[in-house]
Amino acid sequence: xxxxxxxxxxxxxxxxxxxxxxxxxxxxxxxxxxxxxxxxxxxxxxxxxxxxxxxxxxxxxxxxxxxxxxxxxxxxxxxxxxxxxxxxxxxxxxxxxxxxxxxxxxxxxxxxxxxxxxxxxxxxxxxxxxxxxxxxxxxxxxxxxxxxxxxxxxxxxxxxxxxxxxxxxxxxxxxxxxxxxxxxxxxxxxxxxxxxxxxxxxxxxxxxxxxxxxxxxxxxxxxxxxxxxxxxxxxxxxxxxxxxxxxxxxxxxxxxxxxxxxxxxxxxxxxxxxxxxxxxxxxxxxxxxxxxxxxxxxxxxxxxxxxxxxxxxxxxxxxxxxxxxxxxxxxxxxxxxxxxxxxxxxxxxxxxxxxxxxxxxxxxxxxxxxxxxxxxxxxxxxxxxxxxxxxxxxxxxxxxxxxxxxxxxxxxxxxxxxx
Amino acid sequence: xxxxxxxxxxxxxxxxxxxxxxxxxxxxxxxxxxxxxxxxxxxxxxxxxxxxxxxxxxxxxxxxxxxxxxxxxxxxxxxxxxxxxxxxxxxxxxxxxxxxxxxxxxxxxxxxxxxxxxxxxxxxxxxxxxxxxxxxxxxxxxxxxxxxxxxxxxxxxxxxxxxxxxxxxxxxxxxxxxxxxxxxxxxxxxxxxxxxxxxxxxxxxxxxxxxxxxxxxxxxxxxxxxxxxxxxxxxxxxxxxxxxxxxxxxxxxxxxxxxxxxxxxxxxxxxxxxxxxxxxxxxxxxxxxxxxxxxxxxxxxxxxxxxxxxxxxxxxxxxxxxxxxxxxxxxxxxxxxxxxxxxxxxxxxxxxxxxxxxxxxxxxxxxxxxxxxxxxxxxxxxxxxxxxxxxxxxxxxxxxxxxxxxxxxxxxxxxxxxx
Numbered sequence: 001x002x003x004x005x006x007x008x009x010x011x012x013x014x015x016x017x018x019x020x021x022x023x024x025x026x027x028x029x030x031x032x033x034x035x036x037x038x039x040x041x042x043x044x045x046x047x048x049x050x051x052x053x054x055x056x057x058x059x060x061x062x063x064x065x066x067x068x069x070x071x072x073x074x075x076x077x078x079x080x081x082x083x084x085x086x087x088x089x090x091x092x093x094x095x096x097x098x099x100x101x102x103x104x105x106x107x108x109x110x111x112x113x114x115x116x117x118x119x120x121x122x123x124x125x126x127x128x129x130x131x132x133x134x135x136x137x138x139x140x141x142x143x144x145x146x147x148x149x150x151x152x153x154x155x156x157x158x159x160x161x162x163x164x165x166x167x168x169x170x171x172x173x174x175x176x177x178x179x180x181x182x183x184x185x186x187x188x189x190x191x192x193x194x195x196x197x198x199x200x201x202x203x204x205x206x207x208x209x210x211x212x213x214x215x216x217x218x219x220x221x222x223x224x225x226x227x228x229x230x231x232x233x234x235x236x237x238x239x240x241x242x243x244x245x246x247x248x249x250x251x252x253x254x255x256x257x258x259x260x261x262x263x264x265x266x267x268x269x270x271x272x273x274x275x276x277x278x279x280x281x282x283x284x285x286x287x288x289x290x291x292x293x294x295x296x297x298x299x300x301x302x303x304x305x306x307x308x309x310x311x312x313x314x315x316x317x318x319x320x321x322x323x324x325x326x327x328x329x330x331x332x333x334x335x336x337x338x339x340x341x342x343x344x345x346x347x348x349x350x351x352x353x354x355x356x357x358x359x360x361x362x363x364x365x366x367x368x369x370x371x372x373x374x375x376x377x378x379x380x381x382x383x384x385x386x387x388x389x390x391x392x393x394x395x396x397x398x399x400x401x402x403x404x405x406x407x408x409x410x411x412x413x414x415x416x417x418x419x
Numbered sequence: 420x421x422x423x424x425x426x427x428x429x430x431x432x433x434x435x436x437x438x439x440x441x442x443x444x445x446x447x448x449x450x451x452x453x454x455x456x457x458x459x460x461x462x463x464x465x466x467x468x469x470x471x472x473x474x475x476x477x478x479x480x481x482x483x484x485x486x487x488x489x490x491x492x493x494x495x496x497x498x499x500x501x502x503x504x505x506x507x508x509x510x511x512x513x514x515x516x517x518x519x520x521x522x523x524x525x526x527x528x529x530x531x532x533x534x535x536x537x538x539x540x541x542x543x544x545x546x547x548x549x550x551x552x553x554x555x556x557x558x559x560x561x562x563x564x565x566x567x568x569x570x571x572x573x574x575x576x577x578x579x580x581x582x583x584x585x586x587x588x589x590x591x592x593x594x595x596x597x598x599x600x601x602x603x604x605x606x607x608x609x610x611x612x613x614x615x616x617x618x619x620x621x622x623x624x625x626x627x628x629x630x631x632x633x634x635x636x637x638x639x640x641x642x643x644x645x646x647x648x649x650x651x652x653x654x655x656x657x658x659x660x661x662x663x664x665x666x667x668x669x670x671x672x673x674x675x676x677x678x679x680x681x682x683x684x685x686x687x688x689x690x691x692x693x694x695x696x697x698x699x700x701x702x703x704x705x706x707x708x709x710x711x712x713x714x715x716x717x718x719x720x721x722x723x724x725x726x727x728x729x730x731x732x733x734x735x736x737x738x739x740x741x742x743x744x745x746x747x748x749x750x751x752x753x754x755x756x757x758x759x760x761x762x763x764x765x766x767x768x769x770x771x772x773x774x775x776x777x778x779x780x781x782x783x784x785x786x787x788x789x790x791x792x793x794x795x796x797x798x799x800x801x802x803x804x805x806x807x808x809x810x811x812x813x814x815x816x817x818x819x820x821x822x823x824x825x826x827x828x829x830x831x832x833x834x835x836x837x838x
Contacts, residue, residue: 014595073592077595081599168819168821169716169722176493177433179498180500206816276692294713295717296589296712297712298585298588298589304724398806399587399622399806
């Protein structure tokens with residue numbers, strides 16, 4: 001078998017563990033020089049391939065690649081860029097082939113979510129559509145946990161652990177202040193379409209009186225009256241109320257709540273942030289003193305409180321992607337299969353990319369309580385294994401010691417290409 | 420020496436380590452039954468004393484008291500309540516003495532910030548003003564780090580570690596996304612009057628190109644033009660810009676920026692949050708895509724990423740407070756004295772309460788760079804020791820295992836008292 005080089009790139013919103021997948025890919029490829037030559041990383045995802053902006057990962061010392069395992073974010077740069085269809089933009093595909101050919105690339109690893117799976121699928125078809133033989137393997141990643149087939153998506157478990165930890169801690173805080181100060185606390189979390197991250201907040205509560213008391217899912221239309229009644233009931237029963245809210249909740253007319261609330265002094269539309277909107281509603285209708293937090297990027301970058309299970313899965317999926325490539329596979333994605341809830345047992349199976357691309361996995365209705373404000377035991381059984389174990393990064397000078405790669409660029413061989 | 424009981428209470432905004440001070444007080448008192456009988460904790464701070472709402476900490480098993488060391492928030496409830504002067508409300512002082520006498524209380528430990536030091540000072544004078552002999556010792560606590568004399572305040576070091584960790588992680592995230600997405604990220608932190616927490620964000624940056632690139636201190640009037648120019652320069656030079664901003668920054672007219680920005684759909688004044696205001700300004704004037712986060716209570720409750728130095732100091736100050744009481748001291752506060760920057764060495768000295776009460780410590784001007792947008796090396800030398808070391812809590816089911824005390828209430832002996 002002739003030696004071919006590999007292309008690896010990161011796509012979409014980054015996570016606390018996408019670099020662990022990168023480490024899995026690169027370290028495994030390095031073990032097989034008889035089949036895989038150099039792993040070239042795309043600078044800023046697929047854009048790096050289009051613009052021939054390639055990073056030579058063989059120039060990176062082993063310890064730097066190993067350190068990717070504990071470094072959040074996308075070490076090679078990510079991108080939000082979706083390839084159009086072959087019909088709509090044939091020039092892009094021709095350019096990709098030109099770059100792949102110039103650098104003898106026969107393996108394509110794309111690390112991303114649903115959109116990236118679609119890109120990866122298109123690349124996998126280049127042999128039949130454009131006569132360029134390449135094996136394309138998708139490595140799953142998304143904090144939103146919305147990919148099908150796989151038990152979960154790397155990145156999600158760590159966000160879940162972060163939000164559950166954070167809302168538990170804030171809950172303890174509010175409980176101590178409620179007698180004379182803050183009575184309602186609201187934490188806004190990510191997940192515009194699927195409520196997985198909001199659901200994870202619920203793990204912090206192990207009894208009805210424990211915070212968070214209310215979760216607002218994007219899957220459940222926001223019912224202002226029922227919500228306010230529940231807030232009041234919590235404050236009257238427990239002395240305070242802690243709320244986890246998805247950035248993507250919608251009102252009964254189907255409009256994002258974050259878009260209904262705020263205008264600035266210049267009359268511009270809102271600035272994002274459903275938490276302040278909810279807070280104001282509570283203040284306005286019930287008069288309670290409130291505090292709110294918006295975790296935003298903090299939640300998906302929080303490698304310091306990553307889930308050990310998540311880190312292990314992210315790395316293992318990177319490894320498995322390379323093994324599948326070595327086995328001659330194409331148009332597949334390694335996926336997590338759950339064998340047992342507790343203790344959690346899982347292995348890795350092969351998912352056909354055509355069943356993954358552009359399919360979104362939502363929360364099943366049976367994971368949400370009947371009143372729409374919390375998670376069920378079934379949901380806990382699903383979520384709990386994903387946040388198990390700690391995997392602390394090394395610290396230097398009191399702070400996490402994350403690696404910045406040298407990212408040595410490969411000399412260009414081709415004319416420039418405008419995207 | 421006759422045995423007297425002790426009163427301990429927590430005051431003001433709680434922290435990740437105020438319970439570590441509580442553990443220091445209670446565990447040390449338990450070692451001296453020949454002088455200190457029962458430690459009664461005030462339920463919700465001084466309010467617990469006024470309303471005779473006392474918790475019998477002797478009913479709490481040793482392991483629960485030990486677990487306070489790793490549990491954030493105020494385990495006995497805190498309060499925002501400042502005693503008036505003796506002249507203004509003599510009835511309150513008479514009531515306190517009534518409660519202290521009924522429960523044979525001869526030691527008063529108050530765990531709080533500047534306002535609480537003032538309360539503690541008033542209690543310490545009860546012997547001379549009201550003829551009731553009591554020793555009052557203040558245990559310092561405040562995330563704002565604004566108490567005088569002491570090198571730092573317990574609670575601050577852990578917030579500092581949290582914000583520096585968080586903004587470093589978010590900085591890595593933004594760096595990977597900037598090519599095609601978010602270019603400016605803003606993290607809002609606490610510290611309405613003093614910029615210590617904002618300054619701590621700066622520790623995440625160890626070179627000029629490393630985030631955060633800009634810090635906005637409450638000590639520096641917000642200069643919109645200079646700020647926007649610096650943001651643009653960062654984006655053009657580094658590709659992105661990360662900003663740490665204090666909730667308390669003011670515009671050139673001295674008005675809080677958070678109060679200038681937003682009105683909601685009903686025309687109500689703003690909802691808090693200077694981060695969205697800054698974000699909107701950046702979008703409006705420079706057109707950059709932005710994200711923002713507001714850490715709020717998450718930062719001061721984040722025991723999972725507490726500073727080991729901070730935890731040790733919090734505990735040691737609780738211990739020292741009891742030792743001072745045993746030594747017959749009154750109207751004092753144990754304070755941290757810095758002996759050496761690196762490696763950090765400190766001991767505990769005695770600060771007279773009259774020099775602590777109602778005195779705020781601000782950032783010295785030489786800790787802020789000339790352009791007003793970052794911290795100096797002198798500031799780094801001061802801050803860095805305070806975030807050293809990790810002190811992870813135990814985890815159960817993937818989440819920090821914080822203790823909820825039984826908080827057994829003492830039977831009331833007196834008539835009720837309305838506050």
